[in-house]
Amino acid sequence: xxxxxxxxxxxxxxxxxxxxxxxxxxxxxxxxxxxxxxxxxxxxxxxxxxxxxxxxxxxxxxxxxxxxxxxxxxxxxxxxxxxxxxxxxxxxxxxxxxxxxxxxxxxxxxxx
Amino acid sequence: xxxxxxxxxxxxxxxxxxxxxxxxxxxxxxxxxxxxxxxxxxxxxxxxxxxxxxxxxxxxxxxxxxxxxxxxxxxxxxxxxxxxxxxxxxxxxxxxxxxxxxxxxxxxxxxx
Numbered sequence: 001x002x003x004x005x006x007x008x009x010x011x012x013x014x015x016x017x018x019x020x021x022x023x024x025x026x027x028x029x030x031x032x033x034x035x036x037x038x039x040x041x042x043x044x045x046x047x048x049x050x051x052x053x054x055x056x057x058x059x060x061x062x063x064x065x066x067x068x069x070x071x072x073x074x075x076x077x078x079x080x081x082x083x084x085x086x087x088x089x090x091x092x093x094x095x096x097x098x099x100x101x102x103x104x105x106x107x108x109x110x111x112x
Numbered sequence: 113x114x115x116x117x118x119x120x121x122x123x124x125x126x127x128x129x130x131x132x133x134x135x136x137x138x139x140x141x142x143x144x145x146x147x148x149x150x151x152x153x154x155x156x157x158x159x160x161x162x163x164x165x166x167x168x169x170x171x172x173x174x175x176x177x178x179x180x181x182x183x184x185x186x187x188x189x190x191x192x193x194x195x196x197x198x199x200x201x202x203x204x205x206x207x208x209x210x211x212x213x214x215x216x217x218x219x220x221x222x223x224x
């Protein structure tokens with residue numbers, strides 16, 4: 001069954017440390033997305049990708065990098081984690097032209 | 113750019129009653145509309161999508177209505193049951209857009 005798998009499910013990181021969140025999709029979708037979800041803000045787009053080798057800035061890219069080494073994999077990188085990046089992060093995949101996304105189960109990140 | 117307003121932010125209904133969630137959007141070029149359900153601790157799950165040439169779609173106790181004149185999209189859960197308790201999001205996109213705009217969500221609580 002086509003799916004989006006995120007790892008880890010939970011992460012505790014120290015301020016100033018590096019954090020990598022991973023996402024793998026088996027949907028063969030061209031586009032992949034990273035969102036963070038915070039109470040009062042809904043879903044906010046951090047980075048997205050059109051395909052292997054491409055990354056684009058979303059609405060709140062500051063403090064985050066992204067990497068798309070292959071069609072299946074899309075990573076979100078926090079080079080210097082800060083407490084304000086404590087959140088739940090969701091990866092999604094989809095095709096252009098519609099809003100039918102497949103979401104992963106999320107990664108709960110706590111930066112202390 | 114496109115803006116989406118979703119209301120109400122919180123909704124409580126009795127089991128067997130219907131629940132209606134509404135989204136309004138601003139861009140008349142919006143071509144694709146979706147509704148998602150997010151259960152506690154999980155990612156968003158696609159419920160139903162409609163193209164802009166569809167006014168009404170029903171599936172498994174859910175009815176989506178699209179009023180293009182008023183730029184209004186609604187989700188009606190007929191005969192809600194406790195398993196429907198979740199957060200619901202609308203999502204809209206233009207036909208060729210890579211980005212989808214999400215509403216901020218509606219917390220639905222179905223009381224037994």
